[in-house]
Amino acid sequence: MYLGIDIGGTNIKLGLVDLNGSDPVIVQRCSFPFAGMSYKELCRAITDNTEKMLESSGLKLRDITGAGLSVPGLIDPENGIILHAYNLGYHDVPLRSELLKDLPGIKIAMTNDANAAALAELHAGALKGCRNAMLLTIGTGLGAGLILDGKVFNGGQGHGCEIGHMPFKDGGKLCSCGRRGCMEAYASASSIAERGRELLGEEYADAKAVLDLYAAGNKTAGRIIDSYLDDLSSVIAGLCNAFDPEKIAVGGGFSAAGDVLYGPLNSLVAKKNFFGVPYNIVPARFLNDSGILGASYHVHLT
């Protein structure tokens, strides 16, 4: 049994995960908000909730083979430190050593959220069987997990693989990282929400609301989504020029938008890429569970 810990933007999700079968099973789960918690309070809340989950499952701490953490930020996996999680306000936080105080003897491994999600798709989801593939998580940001030669690629030196912060329109829109014109600034779901606010009003400052309006045939929403698909397909075509992946799975808010967007997206990418070949862009399998599952696979493989 593995403990999967998914640190999100506002909530922590915990799951006890059985990886023995051909498909992973989350046998017990819980979730809690952690806004305002210090990292020590966070660790205490994680271990308290883990104990509760174990109790209701009739399990003991010794039944946990390892605990995996999915972290939205830059980490030092070797030393178990969150270097920078800007959205959480955590910097140089020794999460592993703090967790070990209450989970003595447990193997704890850390990975970033994009890599965790890619690992879950690779082992049990849309990227199963691929040697070279990519998961794009399109939500508040643009996360990308790259599979190269059957393994998650975390940078040539291990610093990470931050594809979302490659340039797209260098010098253009402000990105969350402080630079201008990154892929993330144009291909994230937030950029749909931004345009929704501009063109449709405050109540459409939300990607889902704009997509619903688009599905209902609204022309302004149609213009917003067409323009977004134009940017997104250029971003993906550029990534295909460099990585030439067998498959691209899309997770996050965008994938929930429904199949209607995958047709135009696939045909635009086929037209725009350098090699002039079609690429295979599909919805990811795991949405909200990708962090818990990916973190579990990560510690399992570490």
Next chain:
Amino acid sequence: MYLGIDIGGTNIKLGLVDLNGSDPVIVQRCSFPFAGMSYKELCRAITDNTEKMLESSGLKLRDITGAGLSVPGLIDPENGIILHAYNLGYHDVPLRSELLKDLPGIKIAMTNDANAAALAELHAGALKGCRNAMLLTIGTGLGAGLILDGKVFNGGQGHGCEIGHMPFKDGGKLCSCGRRGCMEAYASASSIAERGRELLGEEYADAKAVLDLYAAGNKTAGRIIDSYLDDLSSVIAGLCNAFDPEKIAVGGGFSAAGDVLYGPLNSLVAKKNFFGVPYNIVPARFLNDSGILGASYHVHLT
């Protein structure tokens, strides 16, 4: 002994290459222009010149272990076909089968020019000993050869790795590929030449001439080079965000510009990349010989 064949933009370079020692040695070489030749005439010229080289070296065809080709374009290496070499006007050209008519029984392997150059740097040049690294060839275009896990990466499906055609300022300057705003359109040496023509006049429509003027302290040339370094460092920082390479070697016209540009380039990239770490950008070792040597290593390793 290997035969290295480097198909350039205007000239073909041939070399007989000895890979037995710790350093590769080109024991015999020749070069000839091939403008206007059909691919059959080209193959005949290659074999004629090869025979002459063998003769003057006292060697026979049977002394050649293999012939490698470095091609500036899209290839189908399995079938030995040049799919598209736009600059040469070759499309769907069965080069290997044509060459085999006059070089019967010889193993012939094909790679593109960026990958060939990266292979030469990896085995005997600036990238020796690296597991994950990159060669950028900055000339008329922007070629990039990516080393991942000790091997040249030619795309997840084998179509290629065309980093130069990733977006940089999407929708911006026209690129040789027909799309707008690719990395190549901003980071190639041609973009220095363009600005030289605009700001300094027709006699400075040449990167080398602008760089010489820059070295002599000319202010306009200074503005051109500063602006070019700003773009180039943003391109390289973006590539570092995705690939996090141990080392980046720079070949082509730019590397010949002298060491004076590497200082500012390294410090700009250190400031601009997402991880906030310095990267190691150095001149490539092989300039004009990278194609002959890389092609030889390629057939040696195939």
